[in-house]
Amino acid sequence: MSDAPTTAQRANGGLMPFVRTYTMELILLALVVFLIFTAPGFASLANTLNVLRTVAMLGIIAFGMTAVIIAGEIDLSVGAGAALAGCIVAWFGVTYAEAWGGTAALGIGFLAALIVGFFTGFMTGKFRQWFNVPSFITTLALFTALRGAANLITGGFPLSNLPSSFGFFGGGYLFGIPFPVYLFALTFVAMHFLMNHTSFGRSVYAVGGNMEAARLSGIDVWKVKSLTLALTGVLTAVSGTLIASQIGSGTGTTATGMELDVIAAVIIGGTSLFGGKGRIWGTFVGVIFLGCISNGMTLLNVSEYWQYVVRGAIILGAVLLNQMLDRSR
Amino acid sequence: MLDASLPTDRGRLEFNAVSKAYGPTLALARFSHDFTPGKVHALMGKNGSGKSTLVKILAGVIQPSEGTLRVNGTDTTFASPHDAFGAGVVTVHQELSLIPSLTIGENIFLGRLPMTRRLGVRVIDWARMHREAATLLAEMGLDLDTHATVSTLSVGQQQVIEIAKAMSFRPSILLLDEPTSALATREVDLLFTLVRRLRDRGVTILYITHRMNELFQIADTCTVLRDGNFAGSIDMAGATPDRIVEMMFGETAKAKRPARQVIDRSGSPLLDVKGLTRHGVFADISFQVHPGEILGIAGLLGAGRTEVMRAVFGADPVDAGSVTVAGRSFQRPDLQTMKNAGLGYTPENRKEAGLVQILSTHDNLCLASLARISSAGIVSRAGEQGFVDRQIKDLAIKVPDPLLPVSSLSGGNQQKVVIGKWMNTAPKVMFFDEPSRGVDVQAKRQIFDIIWQKASEGLGAVFVSTELEEVLEVADRILVMRQGRIVAEVDPTEITLNDLYALCMKDQT
Numbered sequence: 001m002s003d004a005p006t007t008a009q010r011a012n013g014g015l016m017p018f019v020r021t022y023t024m025e026l027i028l029l030a031l032v033v034f035l036i037f038t039a040p041g042f043a044s045l046a047n048t049l050n051v052l053r054t055v056a057m058l059g060i061i062a063f064g065m066t067a068v069i070i071a072g073e074i075d076l077s078v079g080a081g082a083a084l085a086g087c088i089v090a091w092f093g094v095t096y097a098e099a100w101g102g103t104a105a106l107g108i109g110f111l112a113a114l115i116v117g118f119f120t121g122f123m124t125g126k127f128r129q130w131f132n133v134p135s136f137i138t139t140l141a142l143f144t145a146l147r148g149a150a151n152l153i154t155g156g157f158p159l160s161n162l163p164s165s166f167g168f169f170g171g172g173y174l175f176g177i178p179f180p181v182y183l184f185a186l187t188f189v190a191m192h193f194l195m196n197h198t199s200f201g202r203s204v205y206a207v208g209g210n211m212e213a214a215r216l217s218g219i220d221v222w223k224v225k226s227l228t229l230a231l232t233g234v235l236t237a238v239s240g241t242l243i244a245s246q247i248g249s250g251t252g253t254t255a256t257g258m259e260l261d262v263i264a265a266v267i268i269g270g271t272s273l274f275g276g277k278g279r280i281w282g283t284f285v286g287v288i289f290l291g292c293i294s295n296g297m298t299l300l301n302v303s304e305y306w307q308y309v310v311r312g313a314i315i316l317g318a319v320l321l322n323q324m325l326d327r328s329r
Numbered sequence: 330m331l332d333a334s335l336p337t338d339r340g341r342l343e344f345n346a347v348s349k350a351y352g353p354t355l356a357l358a359r360f361s362h363d364f365t366p367g368k369v370h371a372l373m374g375k376n377g378s379g380k381s382t383l384v385k386i387l388a389g390v391i392q393p394s395e396g397t398l399r400v401n402g403t404d405t406t407f408a409s410p411h412d413a414f415g416a417g418v419v420t421v422h423q424e425l426s427l428i429p430s431l432t433i434g435e436n437i438f439l440g441r442l443p444m445t446r447r448l449g450v451r452v453i454d455w456a457r458m459h460r461e462a463a464t465l466l467a468e469m470g471l472d473l474d475t476h477a478t479v480s481t482l483s484v485g486q487q488q489v490i491e492i493a494k495a496m497s498f499r500p501s502i503l504l505l506d507e508p509t510s511a512l513a514t515r516e517v518d519l520l521f522t523l524v525r526r527l528r529d530r531g532v533t534i535l536y537i538t539h540r541m542n543e544l545f546q547i548a549d550t551c552t553v554l555r556d557g558n559f560a561g562s563i564d565m566a567g568a569t570p571d572r573i574v575e576m577m578f579g580e581t582a583k584a585k586r587p588a589r590q591v592i593d594r595s596g597s598p599l600l601d602v603k604g605l606t607r608h609g610v611f612a613d614i615s616f617q618v619h620p621g622e623i624l625g626i627a628g629l630l631g632a633g634r635t636e637v638m639r640a641v642f643g644a645d646p647v648d649a650g651s652v653t654v655a656g657r658s659f660q661r662p663d664l665q666t667m668k669n670a671g672l673g674y675t676p677e678n679r680k681e682a683g684l685v686q687i688l689s690t691h692d693n694l695c696l697a698s699l700a701r702i703s704s705a706g707i708v709s710r711a712g713e714q715g716f717v718d719r720q721i722k723d724l725a726i727k728v729p730d731p732l733l734p735v736s737s738l739s740g741g742n743q744q745k746v747v748i749g750k751w752m753n754t755a756p757k758v759m760f761f762d763e764p765s766r767g768v769d770v771q772a773k774r775q776i777f778d779i780i781w782q783k784a785s786e787g788l789g790a791v792f793v794s795t796e797l798e799e800v801l802e803v804a805d806r807i808l809v810m811r812q813g814r815i816v817a818e819v820d821p822t823e824i825t826l827n828d829l830y831a832l833c834m835k836d837q838t
Contacts, residue, residue: 218668
């Protein structure tokens with residue numbers, strides 16, 4: 001698990017194991033150094049905070065997705081889920097602001113979004129258990145259904161008459177740092193702790209590494225899988241709320257394609273799509289890496305179309321790199 | 330033995346001092362034998378006798394370390410399965426290799442479908458394929474529609490199609506590796522008719538089996554391997570089951586069981602299984618295990634030993650019956666409940682079901698006992714360390730670094746990790762399913778010592794092994810299972826290996 005790299009080092013010694021263990025970190029470092037010297041304004045405080053704010057929304061979900069993928073499942077519905085969560089919060093905010101007061105309405109909306117997120121995730125796991133429907137399929141269905149639901153709630157138009165205080169969560173600053181960054185950091189710490197220092201986290205690795213062995217060890221494998229999916233649903237709701245807050249409205253069209261960025265970040269971070277292997281820290285690196293690439297290319301005036309191509313190449317490259325490293329270990 | 334090759338040698342298969350070494354161990358030691366053409370040659374031997382090594386060499390899957398092979402009168406080396414095919418040696422493996430969703434015809438000609446040109450485009454000639462397949466089936470006396478999807482066939486019919494597919498290569502030598510292991514009795518008859526027909530057409534058949542009664546029905550000769558050595562070959566006309574068992578087991582070695590304490594069966598049992606039934610798998614299984622007792626379950630593969638253990642442990646569902654552990658009764662055992670009640674299970678397939686190979690030894694040892702190790706769901710390496718160290722010391726697991734993946738350990742040590750994983754749950758009753766499979770002799774001794782040691786400390790144990798001498802050696806009491814039922818209970822000190830073997834194999838009609 002988190003100790004695997006140190007053992008690799010112990011086995012060989014020397015510099016190469018270090019490079020091998022921290023390949024992605026070193027590549028990120030190289031990228032940052034490169035951008036500092038070439039991309040105008042990359043190193044500025046404002047830009048750094050901007051990058052962090054952007055990656056926070058992605059990262060919060062990506063940490064949950066890491067657990068899902070380690071457990072041997074996948075969730076394609078997070079982008080749609082984030083949009084739906086934002087719309088739920090906004091709908092409560094718009095509809096009940098007068099009756100309950102803005103804070104209460106938004107608070108209850110947020111709670112509702114969390115419950116919906118938990119439920120859809122949990123049911124994805126249960127569908128796999130009861131009907132043997134792969135999470136790939138269930139979440140593909142949710143991918144369109146949840147976005148449809150979001151648009152049904154909003155009626156196709158952004159719900160933007162929100163209490164002004166709401167904007168703080170996505171767009172505000174606390175001690176000079178964007179508020180989402182705190183949640184990003186908090187999620188990172190919590191997920192790192194969960195995956196490495198709780199029996200639940202250990203079970204996730206076991207379930208993804210060998211489901212039958214985990215089952216025969218008396219681990220409730222379906223509960224574990226369902227809970228990782230539910231957890232991701234909850235984190236998706238948090239992120240969706242932040243996005244709605246930042247743009248000041250709930251709309252059914254936000255976070256389009258976000259699921260792909262989230263999965264890309266997890267994979268760049270070295271988590272195996274076959275399950276059983278991966279680290280929250282790796283995902284952290286992957287998220288920052290993606291954020292720097294996007295930001296850097298924008299600063300360098302690379303056309304949007306090229307940005308897509310480059311990101312695709314990076315995802316493929318990261319997987320190839322991990323495969324090669326795996327083989328050489 | 331190797332006289333000049335003649336054209337009439339078609340179907341002749343000669344081994345000359347063929348050996349296969351894996352490191353220092355000889356899986357097959359200077360095996361020499363001449364399999365005469367046009368006969369059904371049975372190949373017998375218990376697990377680890379070198380039988381499967383021989384099969385793999387013939388199939389071209391592995392290459393002998395020494396010795397030569399003569400096929401159809403020509404010296405041959407098989408560098409790959411492809412070479413074996415080319416030489417006319419075709420193997421039908423135990424596991425079916427048909428694709429269930431395709432038709433019989435497609436399965437037979439998979440990878441070499443007949444092609445034709447239509448409008449200048451190369452396309453599959455379906456009509457010809459089915460015609461040829463039908464001819465093939467007719468030749469073999471089979472009345473099956475080549476358009477039928479394989480998944481609609483019975484297992485026996487599938488096995489027959491598998492053989493038909495093999496025959497489409499026009500082999501001179503056909504290897505059948507336990508072809509009846511999954512078949513019902515009447516399907517076996519179908520298979521035997523086919524085998525006889527092929528023999529009469531001059532095909533040499535090597536028939537691997539562990540079912541004694543089949544030998545007398547189908548084989549012309551029987552060749553026995555024991556511990557990698559040639560133990561003899563005999564004409565079935567003059568053979569008796571006793572003679573063959575003797576060849577398989579040699580001078581029946583006295584079991585080396587330690588002086589076992591007398592089991593006190595007067596108190597209440599640790600485990601009490603009553604009338605456990607799973608339709609079509611096993612029926613009306615009842616037995617008890619007392620503290621300190623090792624209960625052996627003997628039976629052939631497929632007799633239901635593993636299935637019963639898994640059901641008691643809650644890994645598989647049951648239809649009826651109850652399981653009582655230390656006074657607590659359960660109608661529908663489920664895995665988490667049974668674990669908490671004090672049961673543990675080391676599965677027969679250690680690699681696939683016993684361990685998470687990509688996780689460390691450390692993590693695997695803690696896998697079943699996370700709830701015990703953690704407090705309020707939180708675990709730490711330091712907290713786990715005691716559990717890990719205790720098992721490594723107690724079971725003498727040789728592990729250079731517990732944080733390295735468990736896959737780096739030897740088979741014996743991996744098996745000990747599986748046992749240690751369960752010992753960390755402080756079980757009352759342990760089920761050991763083939764704990765000695767794929768481990769070396771020394772590790773096997775150590776594993777038996779562990780089982781005896783734990784039993785002397787009050788653990789109840791259920792022990793299953795395909796190796797009957799192991800069951801005799803390890804257990805205090807033996808239940809014999811045949812076709813999903815307990816048919817006998819024997820005292821290992823009062824029964825010989827041959828008699829136990831006979832009990833397990835007794836004709837099932």
